[in-house]
Amino acid sequence: MNNHILEVNNLHVSFKTRNGEVPAVRGVNFSLKKGETLAIVGESGSGKSVTAKSIMQLLPKQNTMIPEGEIRYEGKDLLKFSKKEIQNIRGSDISMVFQDPMTSLNPTMKIGKQIMEGLSRHMKLTKKQARERAKEMLELVGIPNAEARLDAYPHQFSGGMRQRVVIAIALACNPKVLIADEPTTALDVTIQAQILRLMRGLQEKMDTAIVLITHDLGVVANMADRVAVMYAGEVVEQGTLDEIFYSPQHPYTLGLLRSMPNLDAPRTEPLIPIPGSPPDPATLGTGCPFAARCPYTMKVCHDFNPDYTAVSGTQAVRCWLQDERTPEEHVPEVIRKGRQTSEIAADQAAIDAAGGVPV
Amino acid sequence: MTHELKEQNIRNAGQDDLLVVNDLKKHFRLDRKTVLKAVDGISFSIKKGETLGLVGESGCGKSTVGRTLTRIYESTDGEVHFDGVKLKGKLDRKTKTRINRDVQMIFQDPYSSLNPRMTVSEIISEGLVIHNPDLSQKDREKRVHELLQLVGLNKNHAGRYPHEFSGGQRQRIGIARALAVEPKFIVADEPIAALDVSIQAQIVNLLKELQEERGLTYLFIAHDLSMVKYISDRIAVMYLGKIVELAGSEKLYEKPLHPYTQALLSAIPLPDPEKERTREQIILSGDVPSPTDIPSGCRFRTRCPFAMESCAAIDPEFREVKPGHSVACHLYDPEIMAKEGKELKTI
Numbered sequence: 157m158n159n160h161i162l163e164v165n166n167l168h169v170s171f172k173t174r175n176g177e178v179p180a181v182r183g184v185n186f187s188l189k190k191g192e193t194l195a196i197v198g199e200s201g202s203g204k205s206v207t208a209k210s211i212m213q214l215l216p217k218q219n220t221m222i223p224e225g226e227i228r229y230e231g232k233d234l235l236k237f238s239k240k241e242i243q244n245i246r247g248s249d250i251s252m253v254f255q256d257p258m259t260s261l262n263p264t265m266k267i268g269k270q271i272m273e274g275l276s277r278h279m280k281l282t283k284k285q286a287r288e289r290a291k292e293m294l295e296l297v298g299i300p301n302a303e304a305r306l307d308a309y310p311h312q313f314s315g316g317m318r319q320r321v322v323i324a325i326a327l328a329c330n331p332k333v334l335i336a337d338e339p340t341t342a343l344d345v346t347i348q349a350q351i352l353r354l355m356r357g358l359q360e361k362m363d364t365a366i367v368l369i370t371h372d373l374g375v376v377a378n379m380a381d382r383v384a385v386m387y388a389g390e391v392v393e394q395g396t397l398d399e400i401f402y403s404p405q406h407p408y409t410l411g412l413l414r415s416m417p418n419l420d421a422p423r424t425e426p427l428i429p430i431p432g433s434p435p436d437p438a439t440l441g442t443g444c445p446f447a448a449r450c451p452y453t454m455k456v457c458h459d460f461n462p463d464y465t466a467v468s469g470t471q472a473v474r475c476w477l478q479d480e481r482t483p484e485e486h487v488p489e490v491i492r493k494g495r496q497t498s499e500i501a502a503d504q505a506a507i508d509a510a511g512g513v514p515v
Numbered sequence: 516m517t518h519e520l521k522e523q524n525i526r527n528a529g530q531d532d533l534l535v536v537n538d539l540k541k542h543f544r545l546d547r548k549t550v551l552k553a554v555d556g557i558s559f560s561i562k563k564g565e566t567l568g569l570v571g572e573s574g575c576g577k578s579t580v581g582r583t584l585t586r587i588y589e590s591t592d593g594e595v596h597f598d599g600v601k602l603k604g605k606l607d608r609k610t611k612t613r614i615n616r617d618v619q620m621i622f623q624d625p626y627s628s629l630n631p632r633m634t635v636s637e638i639i640s641e642g643l644v645i646h647n648p649d650l651s652q653k654d655r656e657k658r659v660h661e662l663l664q665l666v667g668l669n670k671n672h673a674g675r676y677p678h679e680f681s682g683g684q685r686q687r688i689g690i691a692r693a694l695a696v697e698p699k700f701i702v703a704d705e706p707i708a709a710l711d712v713s714i715q716a717q718i719v720n721l722l723k724e725l726q727e728e729r730g731l732t733y734l735f736i737a738h739d740l741s742m743v744k745y746i747s748d749r750i751a752v753m754y755l756g757k758i759v760e761l762a763g764s765e766k767l768y769e770k771p772l773h774p775y776t777q778a779l780l781s782a783i784p785l786p787d788p789e790k791e792r793t794r795e796q797i798i799l800s801g802d803v804p805s806p807t808d809i810p811s812g813c814r815f816r817t818r819c820p821f822a823m824e825s826c827a828a829i830d831p832e833f834r835e836v837k838p839g840h841s842v843a844c845h846l847y848d849p850e851i852m853a854k855e856g857k858e859l860k861t862i
Binding site: 199200314315316317344345346347348349350352353371372373374375376377378397398401402411412413415416417418419426427428429430431433434 | 572573681682683684711712713714715716717719720723738740741742744745768778779780781782783784785786787788789790791796798799800802803
């Protein structure tokens with residue numbers, strides 16, 4: 157067996173609507189090692205949350221279809237599990253942190269009881285043991301006065317504190333995989349910094365693998381080991397953190413990075429937005445879904461969707477620019493040579509000044 | 516604010532100031548005993564053609580400032596001078612119409628700020644009907660088409676309803692509506708917070724272009740410090756109802772003085788892994804206190820890593836410590852630092 161704890165292979169998810177079937181996820185592949193953080197980046201509607209929810213099988217059964225694909229957890233395909241088997245995994249082996257801490261807690265239940273629920277169900281602890289463990293969890297996530305707070309209701313906590321409680325619930329049963337769906341989007345930056353630091357600390361302590369779903373590239377740079385970029389239901393590019401940020405190979409990844417403001421750059425430099433808006437998944441053609449917004453399109457892009465090309469041992473991209481038949485002069489320099497960040501540029505300048513010899 | 520300071524502030528208000536705000540307060544009475552001090556005495560001015568960024572975390576009162584300036588709320592205390600007119604109490608009809616036209620707002624949520632039962636054309640021309648009643652139907656239509664073009668949409672969009680548009684496009688409609696009556700001053704309340712990253716840059720660039728073309732003046736309210744730098748000339752940082760620091764945007768990012776601004780800037784995760792690995796983050800402990808129960812003295816002292824004895828006793832004055840850079844913090848006050856027996860923070 158390989159050392160991947162979670163593997164998603166060729167996953168397709170569609171929704172039945174009044175206007176027919178709408179594909180939300182179209183052939184997603186990724187894998188996750190123990191203790192690793194994989195960030196899934198994408199804009200709203202790119203299918204990142206649907207991917208996460210299909211791992212946990214939290215999508216409504218009556219209008220969701222998974223026509224193809226497999227989700228392997230420790231080698232076993234979760235899609236073939238019975239409802240009961242899934243319930244045993246959910247919350248114990250794999251657990252989830254949701255975006256909005258205001259709605260993901262039950263407002264009528266005391267915090268302690270909400271943490272204890274999973275502990276009694278999965279770890280078969282007695283009430284007393286579960287309460288003890290719940291208290292430990294609250295202390296672990298940095299909630300002061302834990303014993304007394306067990307008997308408080310969610311509305312008595314601030315947003316940041318509530319997200320800490322949600323994380324405590326998710327980690328109570330020592331899951332091997334934690335899926336965090338925009339865990340800090342609803343929080344202020346200073347609170348976000350606290351929560352991200354907390355998640356990193358807990359990951360080190362418990363060796364949890366994290367799937368981090370976010371649209372914020374800053375959060376990705378802060379947290380991830382590897383990154384998968386999603387667009388219109390596909391993973392268009394995948395690679396290590398540095399590969400994605402410093403040598404993005406897909407024009408969409410490049411566009412996302414360029415439209416982010418750089419705090420060091422002078423403000424007279426305009427932002428470079430991606431023109432247009434993401435496609436409607438119901439009306440996707442046969443071509444590359446990004447073709448309509450891509451500055452480097454060729455004729456082939458509008459007719460055929462490219463397959464994965466491996467760029468390195470760890471980086472793969474779906475783009476015709478990588479095809480060997482594409483003339484080299486058509487591939488923009490920034491994709492061929494990587495991104496010149498201010499620091500890379502400064503290093504280069506130092507090297508040039510030293511007579512062109514790398515130090 | 517002392518009387519003397521107030522006088523000074525009014526004197527400093529130059530000819531080219533479009534908006535001058537003096538000691539503005541907006542308190543909400545929640546019940547007999549509790550008063551929520553959303554805005555608790557802030558002063559600033561905005562020049563013609565300038566953009567002032569107003570940043571702070573949720574609950575700091577930044578949106579309340581915007582709403583008070585657009586007269587959605589009536590202020591509790593303080594003065595607002597707009598284009599030479601004092602906005603307070605009942606205004607005569609003519610002034611009121613003028614102000615309502617000159618001051619427009621762009622809202623945060625492009626989903627709830629457009630009436631779903633009106634067509635785009637009706638939404639945009641609503642202001643025109645009130646402020647340019649002499650305009651013929653045909654001219655109005657022409658104007659709507661021009662406005663749509665201006666914000667990057669086209670005239671075929673005029674007959675459609677808001678639900679047919681994406682978030683970014685809706686925000687463009689909101690901008691066209693604000694521009695329809697040719698305002699002088701626009702309050703943009705988190706206009707990009709609800710949009711995707713690739714779309715945010717589009718809207719920020721559009722707002723900048725429009726400003727250059729039409730000489731607009733903006734108050735740009737945001738919680739995202741990285742985007743706000745791109746659009747603002749100067750930035751004011753709010754905490755719990757007060758401005759704690761105000762400076763030119765380059766300066767503020769280069770050398771933030773207030774410990775809160777420092778923490779806020781260092782908390783932004785940067786989209787650059789190399790920098791993220793090496794830089795030191797200042798992580799504040801705890802949460803923002805409730806605006807119904809504001810700490811004594813400096814309101815930031817409960818979370819401030821440099822809090823001293825004087826901070827609990829004396830509310831720091833908001834004063835200019837170097838040209839164009841004001842801060843409300845004892846660390847830069849020679850008198851207080853001498854009393855504490857500590858060295859004055861270098862500026």
